[in-house]
Amino acid sequence: xxxxxxxxxxxxxxxxxxxxxxxxxxxxxxxxxxxxxxxxxxxxxxxxxxxxxxxxxxxxxxxxxxxxxxxxxxxxxxxxxxxxxxxxxxxxxxxxxxxxxxxxxxxxxxxxxxxxxxxxxxxxxxxxxxxxxxxxxxxxxxxxxxxxxxxxxxxxxxxxxxxxxxxxxxxxxxxxxxxxxxxxxxxxxxxxxxxxxxxxxxxxxxxxxxxxxxxxxxxxxxxxxxxxxxxxxxxxxxxxxxxxxxxxxxxxxxxxxxxxxxxxxxxxxxxxxxxxxxxxxxxxxxxxxxxxxxxxxxxxxxxxxxxxxxxxxxxxxxxxxxxxxxxxxxxxxxxxxxxxxxxxxxxxxxxxxxxxxxxxxxxxx
Numbered sequence: 001x002x003x004x005x006x007x008x009x010x011x012x013x014x015x016x017x018x019x020x021x022x023x024x025x026x027x028x029x030x031x032x033x034x035x036x037x038x039x040x041x042x043x044x045x046x047x048x049x050x051x052x053x054x055x056x057x058x059x060x061x062x063x064x065x066x067x068x069x070x071x072x073x074x075x076x077x078x079x080x081x082x083x084x085x086x087x088x089x090x091x092x093x094x095x096x097x098x099x100x101x102x103x104x105x106x107x108x109x110x111x112x113x114x115x116x117x118x119x120x121x122x123x124x125x126x127x128x129x130x131x132x133x134x135x136x137x138x139x140x141x142x143x144x145x146x147x148x149x150x151x152x153x154x155x156x157x158x159x160x161x162x163x164x165x166x167x168x169x170x171x172x173x174x175x176x177x178x179x180x181x182x183x184x185x186x187x188x189x190x191x192x193x194x195x196x197x198x199x200x201x202x203x204x205x206x207x208x209x210x211x212x213x214x215x216x217x218x219x220x221x222x223x224x225x226x227x228x229x230x231x232x233x234x235x236x237x238x239x240x241x242x243x244x245x246x247x248x249x250x251x252x253x254x255x256x257x258x259x260x261x262x263x264x265x266x267x268x269x270x271x272x273x274x275x276x277x278x279x280x281x282x283x284x285x286x287x288x289x290x291x292x293x294x295x296x297x298x299x300x301x302x303x304x305x306x307x308x309x310x311x312x313x314x315x316x317x318x319x320x321x322x323x324x325x326x327x328x329x330x331x332x333x334x335x336x337x338x339x340x341x342x343x344x345x346x347x348x349x350x351x352x353x354x355x356x357x358x359x360x361x362x363x364x365x
Contacts, residue, residue, distance in 0.1 A: 018334050030168035034271050036155035038248035039147075040241075041119040042256055042263075043111055047241040050119045050251075052144050052154075054079075067109055074106040074116075078140050094134035102133045114253040116140065118262050124327060125254070125261070155249050161273045181206075186217055189318065196317045210317045210344060215307035218320055226306040227287035228326035235279040239267055246270035246279070261286035264327060284326040312343050319344055 022028050039050045043062060051060040057072040082088045092102060103113050117123050121139040128136055146154030158164045170180055181201070188200040189211065198207040215222040238244045250265035257263065267281040274280045292303055309320035322336050341349040 018331075021334065021337070025169075025172060027165075027168040027172045030171050031164055032159040033156040034159055034247075035151065036153045036157050036247045036249055036268075037245035037270075038242050039119070039153040039155060040248055040250045041115040042250060042252040043115065044256070047239070047250060049243075050115060052120060052140075052147050062115070063112060067112060070107050071112055071116075074108060075144075077106070078137055079144065081137050081141065083134055083138070092133065094137065095132050097133050098130050099133040099136045100129040102137075103129075110255065114255050115251075118253040119251045122251075122327075122331060124325075124332075153249065157247065157268055157271050159272050161271065189213075189218065191316060191318075194315055210319065212319045212321070212340060212344075214321050215309070215323055218318060221310055221316075221318065221320060222307040223310050224305045225308050227292065227303055228284060228306060229287050229292040229303050230282065230284040230326070233281040233283065234274075235267075235281055236277065238269075238279060239265075239281065242267075259285070260288055261326065286326045314343060 022031070039052075040047045041050050041062070042048075048060065048062040049056070051057045051062060051071070052075070054072045054075050057063070057075055058068050060068065063071060077090060080088050081094075083094050092105070099117075103116075108116070113129075117126065117128060117136070120143045121128070121136050122143075123136075123139075143154050170178075173180070184201045186199060186201055187203075189196060190198045190200055190205065196208065196211045198205045199211065200206075238246065239248065239250070242248045242250075245267075246269045248267050250267070252263035252265070254260055254262050263283065263285040265281060265283050267279055268274065269279040286306075287303065304323060306325060307323045309322070313319040319340050321340060322332075325332055338349040
């Protein structure tokens with residue numbers, strides 16, 4: 001949603017990590033968003049709209065009659081759930097009961113579990129099934145609330161594409177005295193006595209006490225933990241069985257295609273990112289075989305290494321991000337940002353603390 005669920009490609013409702021960051025940093029002053037027209041899930045060779053309300057559950061062709069009723073009952077429970085009110089728990093301990101047991105309590109089948117965990121709660125693997133259910137229930141609530149807010153789907157996408165995000169932050173940075181030096185080749189990261197002291201470019205040194213960078217700048221300080229594949233397809237028509245939506249999000253749960261990882265499909269057209277009557281579709285997943293191109297049957301393909309820092313960076317003061325993964329939302333990226341913040345400052349990142357008075361926008365006390 002306007003995510004995680006967040007389509008930056010997804011940005012979810014106001015509770016989403018990325019949306020909170022965008023709102024509380026006020027970078028949204030430089031961005032415009034448009035709702036993504038549909039949220040879909042793959043099952044048995046067909047695409048279905050993701051049901052997230054009681055009415056949609058009863059009307060959906062994704063499930064049989066009796067399963068619809070059980071899923072509707074589950075959604076009612078999720079809607080009423082409040083982790084601060086034990087009266088809404090119905091015998092479930094949200095801090096101890098595994099999500100697998102919650103599904104069992106409502107007698108939900110494997111197909112329903114698949115689309116609930118992967119298309120509503122946006123989990124990438126099934127590890128969540130054996131973890132306390134509280135987070136999963138709150139993720140599903142967030143999806144429902146985002147859908148209620150935006151109507152057609154819980155996802156937003158920035159007009160003119162994701163490139164607007166760094167541009168927005170560049171403008172915000174300028175207000176606070178930040179300096180951008182573009183097209184500057186990095187010759188060397190200067191480290192003295194084990195700590196970074198600056199970055200050398202074209203003979204000049206920009207000095208610093210801390211450095212944040214992506215893995216491409218410090219290849220000796222990162223390690224490969226996997227690969228992901230991303231395919232860009234240019235279509236002349238909307239995706240079949242999506243009600244001719246000009247934009248949509250499709251999640252293919254791992255169990256539906258005998259994989260260990262989900263496949264993500266994000267199709268956009270009405271966000272000023274494609275020529276008239278053209279539809280850009282991005283398909284991505286984690287690489288699982290030695291022939292990744294065959295895993296997606298591509299048009300334009302890029303295969304990238306998943307790189308992570310070898311250490312926390314607290315000694316060298318060089319803080320390295322993880323590479324982007326296969327997900328089409330930014331939940332994992334937001335988690336990485338908060339992780340870097342914690343390593344740099346020693347404290348947790350709290351969006352609420354970023355709320356500021358109007359005059360603070362201009363750097364005043």
